[in-house]
Amino acid sequence: MEKLRILYLCTGNSCRSQMAEGWTRHLKGDVMNAWSAGVEPHGVDPRAVKAMAEAGVNISRQTSKHIDTLGDMEFDFVVTLCGHAQQSCPVFPAKTRVLHVGFDDPPMLAAGSRSEEEAMAHYRRVRDEIKAFVERLPQILMEENESSEQRRTAP
Template sequence: MSKTNVLFLCTGNSCRSQMAEGWTRHLHPETVEAFSAGIAAHGMNQNAINVMKEAGVDLSEQSSKLADSLGDVDLDVVITVCGHADENCPTFLTKAKVIHVGFDDPPKLAKDAKSEEESLDHYRRVRDEIRDFVAQNLLGLLE
C-alpha cells in the first residue's frame, strides 16, 4: 500500500506546519508521508520544538523550507494551517487537493504573555489542537 503524500503549508514553516508534520509522522507513519513548508522559511521555532518534545515528538530532523523546494514531490493533499498560506497557496501546489484547517499562531498569542510559562501554554494549546486534528480527522480527509 502506498502512502499518501501530505504537505502542511504555513506562512513561515516555523511552528504550526512543523507541529503538524511531526504529529503526522508520529501518529500515521504507515499511511501518510508528511511534509511541511512555507510561503517563506523563517527557521524552526524553538518553543515549538520544546513543547513537541514534551509530548514525545522530536522535530530535530525537520527543517524550515520553502514550498517550491518540494516541486519534485507528487503531493496528494495540501493542508493550509494559516489563513495567509490558504490565500497565497502557490499555484503548482494546487494540482493536489487543497484543504484549509486553520490554527492560531502561537508566537502571536505568546507575544503578550507575562511569563515564559504563559507563553509556552499558548504553544501547548495549539500543539494539542493540531494533535487532535491529526489523530481524529486527518485520515478521513484523505479518503
C-alpha cells in the same frame, strides 16, 4: 498500499506546519508521508520544538523550508494551516486536493505573554489541537474534500 503524501503549508514553516508534520510522522507514519513548507520560511521555532518534545515527539531535526524547494514533488493533499498560506498557496496539479484547516499562531499569541510558562501555554494548546486533527487523518481529509466539492457543484 501506497502511503498518502501530505504537505502542510504555513507562512513561516516555523511552528504549526512543523508540529503537524511531526504529529503525522509520529501518529500516522504507517499510512502517510508528511512534509511541511512555508511561503516565507523563518526557521523552526524553539518553543515549538520544546512543546512537541514535552509530548514525546522530536522535531528538532526538521528544517524550515520554502515551498519552492520541494520542486515538482507530488502530493495527495496540501493542507494550509493559516490564512496567509491559504491566500498565497501555489497551484498544484489537479489531482492534489488543497484544503484549509486553520490554527491559531502560537508565536503571535505568545508575544504578549508575561512569562515563559504563559507563552508555552499557547504552544501547548495549539500542539494539542493539531494532534487532535492528525489523529482523525486521513478520514477527515476525505470528508473535507467531499464537502468542498459539494459546495462547488451546488446550484
